[in-house]
Amino acid sequence: MSSRREFIKSSGLLMGASLTTAPEDLFAAQKKKMSGAGSLKLRFRPYILNLKHAFNLATSSRTTTPVVLTELEYDGVIGYGEASMPPYLGESHETVTKFLSKVDLSKFDDPFEMENILRYVDEIEVGNRAAKASVDIALHDLVGKLVKQPWYKIWGFDASKTPLTSYTIGIDTAEVVRQKVKEAAPYKILKVKLGRDTDKMMIETIRQITDKPICVDVNQGWKDKSFALEMAHWLHERGVIFLEQAMPKEQIDDNAWLTERSPIPTVGDEAVQRLDDVLKAHQVYHGINIKLMKCTGMREAHKMLTLARALNMKVMMGCMTETSCAISAAAQLAPMVDWADLDGAVLISNDVYKGAEIINGKVTLKDLPGIGIKKI
Structure with a gap:
């Protein structure tokens, strides 16, 4: 340290x-x-x-x-x-x-x-x-x-370089998890929420249905570093590609210990809110999850992305449950990130805008001015 x-x-x-x-x-x-x-x-x-x-x-x-x-x-x-x-x-x-x-x-x-x-x-x-x-x-x-x-375009990004986005599956019963996996058929990557005593059941249920790559988000749910490392190895064996915020953000040394030993990349989410958190996350996590609602918007998100790249860190562009307005704003940065989790608008039933879309699992930008949205 x-x-x-x-x-x-x-x-x-x-x-x-x-x-x-x-x-x-x-x-x-x-x-x-x-x-x-x-x-x-x-x-x-x-x-x-x-x-x-x-x-x-x-x-x-x-x-x-x-x-x-x-x-x-x-x-x-x-x-x-x-x-x-x-x-x-x-x-x-x-x-x-x-x-x-x-x-x-x-x-x-x-x-x-x-x-x-x-x-x-x-x-x-x-x-x-x-x-x-x-x-x-x-x-x-x-x-x-x-x-x-x-x-x-103003930032000089190539719209064709946007990554695949994951589809989020929250913690639930095996029956509901199966239903959600079927609904996620158009998506190439699944993001699975963990952090309770059903973690292995969640992953095993999904693996009974699909061999798609999985990323997991524990939302600080694990408290013990040895358990977190054991789970990281177990998840790696089952095709999980990265591990997001495994332990509480306050356990800085434990998160750094896990990062040094984990067979899959670790990503800081709750631990990385704004620009000054990016340096603090260096060598504690392999990468960071940038969200507009955490960092005050596009201006600071762009700065965080630039700094993380200078530190040779992985970058994920994430979201909350949002309309296509905030999703399309975040998507403007998507060509420069490693991973995207921009499914927030597809998880809701009453969107009021139309903007960036998920086509064949890929974040697809519109050639429209601003953040590229129109009112529905």
């Missing part, structure tokens, strides 16, 4: 560096065309996502997810955003709408001042990451529409 601490100490200057460069020429050209009479107007409304199946994790179960849908308008152009609040984030309709009511964008008359705008939003209060993400996503969508380009 001493080498990891020394690396973090010696790399501290990275945290103060800007990890993204705005495409100034593209933005400047469009700014000349704008009337200059516009102002940024933020609107938002609460919404409830209905899940097709109960979502069972190591420590919780739910059938709905609260979200807040945002709109950011400038000069007649509207950008769409979203805050999704699963319970562990500690946010709710009340906290998000309260935070968004404090956001005063009247001081900004230029949407291309993205760094200044999003820094202001981030500094209003500590926390409220999903609420901040809803503004960030809407601003990215708006600016992409103003320059008439999707963000994956």
